[in-house]
Amino acid sequence: MNISFAFKNFEASDHLKKYARRRMEKLGRFFGKAAGLEVNVILTVDKFRHRCEVNVSGEGLHINATEQAPDMYAAIDLVTDKVESQIKRKVSRVKEQRRKARNAEIDVFTYNLDTENADVAEVADDAAVVGTDRFAPKPLHLDEALMQLDSIGSEFLVFLNAENGRVNVIYRRRTSGYALIDPIL
Numbered sequence: 001m002n003i004s005f006a007f008k009n010f011e012a013s014d015h016l017k018k019y020a021r022r023r024m025e026k027l028g029r030f031f032g033k034a035a036g037l038e039v040n041v042i043l044t045v046d047k048f049r050h051r052c053e054v055n056v057s058g059e060g061l062h063i064n065a066t067e068q069a070p071d072m073y074a075a076i077d078l079v080t081d082k083v084e085s086q087i088k089r090k091v092s093r094v095k096e097q098r099r100k101a102r103n104a105e106i107d108v109f110t111y112n113l114d115t116e117n118a119d120v121a122e123v124a125d126d127a128a129v130v131g132t133d134r135f136a137p138k139p140l141h142l143d144e145a146l147m148q149l150d151s152i153g154s155e156f157l158v159f160l161n162a163e164n165g166r167v168n169v170i171y172r173r174r175t176s177g178y179a180l181i182d183p184i185l
Contacts, residue, residue: 001028001037008044023080030087052079101146137167145170
């Protein structure tokens with residue numbers, strides 16, 4: 001976690017810098033060993049108003065919080081509590097999505113492409129290809145693929161199954177639940 005400070009309208013003491021750094025480093029316990037996070041702390045003094053603004057970004061996370069207080073230490077404490085509550089909400093949301101993904105019912109369809117090639121040639125004469133999309137599928141586990149399908153709001157997701165190394169398609173069924181297409185090459 002990289003922490004950077006900016007001071008506006010005053011010179012910060014070493015004690016204030018250490019205090020703010022310690023408070024921001026405590027936020028790292030929610031992320032484990034996530035070194036890709038950037039924390040920007042902006043401390044501002046306007047006459048009698050002390051303001052602390054914190055921006056946390058990285059690894060799919062973007063959190064902003066601002067607090068004002070008559071004392072800079074109090075402003076740092078207030079904004080740290082605010083950021084901590086936002087992080088807790090985000091973490092619980094991700095855990096809930098994973099829990100839903102594990103409990104989802106999935107029908108698995110397995111196709112053997114060698115026996116179906118003759119049928120595909122007959123259908124290909126009648127159909128016209130409108131466009132082509134090319135992409136590099138990401139290796140995902142099934143529960144991660146379900147979570148990503150829910151988050152993007154699409155009807156289907158093509159991904160590289162991390163368990164067997166094959167390209168799979170997971171889609172929402174019209175009735176309810178999900179289905180997985182797993183071709184055997």
